Amino acid sequence: MLTSRKKVLVIAYIFPPLARAGVHRTVRFVRYLPELGWDLTVLTVAEPYYPPNSPIDRELLKKIPATVKVAATPVFRGVENLFRIKKALRGKHKPAAISQHEITKKAAATEAAQIADNHPAATKPRGLVQRGKDLITDLTSIPDKDVNWLPHAVKHALALHRREKFDLIYSTAPPFTDHLVAQFIKQRTGLPWVADFRDPWARAPWKAEILGSSLRGKAAAKLEHQFVRHADRVILNTDWIHREFTQHYGANLSRKFTVITNGFDPQDFTDPVMPPARNAKMIITHTGALYRKRSPEQFFAACERLLAQGKIAPHELEIRFVGGIAPELYRTFECSAALRQTIQVIPQVSHREALGYQLQSDVLFILQPGTSVSVPGKIFEYIGMRKRILALTPAGATADVVRDHQLGPVVDPEDLPGIEAALNQLVDEYRRGGIASPSVNGAFKKYDGVELTRQLHHEFLLSLEHGGRG
Structure with a gap:
């Protein structure tokens, strides 16, 4: 003390x-x-x-x-100027916020370039000049x-x-x-x-x-x-x-x-403005950036299958991505006309606005592939919202949080049938009267x-x- x-x-x-x-x-x-x-x-x-x-x-x-x-x-x-020179030499720049329409339009054009850029070692060995550039990058990073x-x-x-x-x-x-x-x-x-x-x-x-x-x-x-x-x-x-x-x-x-x-900050959840008891359609929301391995490709594939089988109609579903999307993931947004009707891409917003989008949702979506040791910070805000969570993550720290506190289904990111089954179950629950809030099982106090x-x-x-x- x-x-x-x-x-x-x-x-x-x-x-x-x-x-x-x-x-x-x-x-x-x-x-x-x-x-x-x-x-x-x-x-x-x-x-x-x-x-x-x-x-x-x-x-x-x-x-x-x-x-x-x-x-x-x-x-x-x-050092910053050195990075600018390096980026100019490579012809790279960080893109501004991009809409879903622009993502779909640019996906095909950028895919080939991204594959070549992401796997340079597979195409040709590094020359002396490139090794020199890499050394400068290492020394200045x-x-x-x-x-x-x-x-x-x-x-x-x-x-x-x-x-x-x-x-x-x-x-x-x-x-x-x-x-x-x-x-x-x-x-x-x-x-x-x-x-x-x-x-x-x-x-x-x-x-x-x-x-x-x-x-x-x-x-x-x-x-x-x-x-x-x-x-x-x-x-x-x-x-x-x-x-x-x-x-x-x-x-x-x-x-x-x-x-x-x-x-989560409890003051963010002291007096929320509650949305209608039931949305006109089931809203699934992911807040935060999509990048590297955090790809919704398998999630989209499961949605495509449910739509194609008639297990859900486009007018029953809305999928929101609130935040930035890395260029290497643009191609994943190439999808059928039916699925495209359900997707909204919302550029990065303030934290308060992101909480508003979470509050409006029926299900909050976690994508955490490629690691068993870390937990994305957004999951704790999801807990503060007392919303059902759909977690696509391998066995590990994130899966433990969701399972231990009974927050919603956990599926491996590569398990397409499992993702499809989890979505189907959520859709059925939504049709029966709405998605019930999880008990959170002590999580609200713990976090x-x-x-x-x-x-x-x-x-x-x-x-x-x-x-x-x-």
């Missing part, structure tokens, strides 16, 4: 109004920690220095208490592409500490540059450090193809070990990641590890963001007792 207020330096590249993945966990902690006796200063990136086309949500700023100080710094432009923030972040953090006299450092990653900044500050000041891994890194299943045995892969393994060794406490967000870290690092270092799951912040408060106290010894 705190006998006096303590000062914390929060290192968070992703912080409002920047609305990249992971921002809501940080916002919840920053919102509720002051009530527990912590005075926070957030070190982050100034908006003019955000990467191009970064998602912005200014409404999130309303959740930050007035007592929280925010120090927003520039970034070093030199350690620990990640946000490393250009490092010089300014360290400089400003040390200046802030001279003025504020912090008691504790808290860093949240990805980007893992945040942890690298924190490690530098700990080494210079001796302050206790709590490192929050919102995702696995060096051995993350979805990064194996990207990192592998490359220079970046080797650097990730070495830096992750350094972070774990130097931090006083290490926060992981699923039991599966905790088990993997414990097996990798052994009993001695694992004494630092604890699990604080993702969750309450206020309670999760109390758990972080406890970890802060442990790190102070440890005294910054690492």
Whole structure:
């Protein structure tokens, strides 16, 4: 228990109004920690220095208490300019938001180029020039592409500490540059450090193809070990990641590890405006980005089969995708005229608007292929909505959350008959009077963001007792 207020330096590249993945966990902690006796200063990136086309949500700023100080710094432009040169050489750019019509129109034209781009090693060996480009990319992406923030972040953090006299450092990653900044500050000041891994890194299943045995892969393994060794406490967000870290690092270092799951902000659900008792059609909604392996292809195939067999009519179904869609997935939206009638693609919206779309829905949709260790943050908002969840995910952390709390059907993403059966069951239930809300079986309390912040408060106290010894 705190006998006096303590000062914390929060290192968070992703912080409002920047609305990249992971921002809501940080916002919840920053919102509720002051009530527990912590005075926070957030070190982050100034908006003019955000990467191009970064998602912005200014409404999130309303959740930050007035007592929280925010120090927003520039970034070093030199590395960014190198990336611009590299992208220009490759002819790549990040597309703006795109409608369903545009997705369907462009899918066929882009598919061949995407296949060639996604599998360059299969077409021809890398030449000397390409190996040189790859080396530059590796060197300028350690620990990640946000490393250009490092010089300014360290400089400003040390200046802030001279003025504020912090008691504790808290860093949240990805980007893992945040942890690298924190490690530098700990080494210079001796302050206790709590490192929050919102995702696995060096051995993350979805990064194996990207990192592998490359220079970046080797650097990730070495830096992750350094972070774990130097931090006083290490926060992981699923039991599966905790088990993997414990097996990798052994009993001695694992004494630092604890699990604080993702969750939801209860204030987002205090007084929802309830939709009509029953929608005119069954609405299935996915909020958040679709990218890499997070493809709805098998889900669409199951819908196509149900439509073709007459088990559901287009006028009975509406499928909403709220958020960005990566170009490599455009081709999956090529579908029959019947299915196309049911699909709505809604470009990225504010968090508040995304919650509104969830509230209007009968079923909330999770796509989490390719990993057993992580849980997408949106699932906890789905729990807050008390809506039935359809989860397409392999056995693992996400499946455990849905099954343990009886939130809805769980099907492997490649099990087409299983997806079809789950959809058919939901359609039958909808026709019999609507989709009943799940009991949630204790999930609402377990994933309450206020309670999760109390758990972080406890970890802060442990790190102070440890005294910054690492």
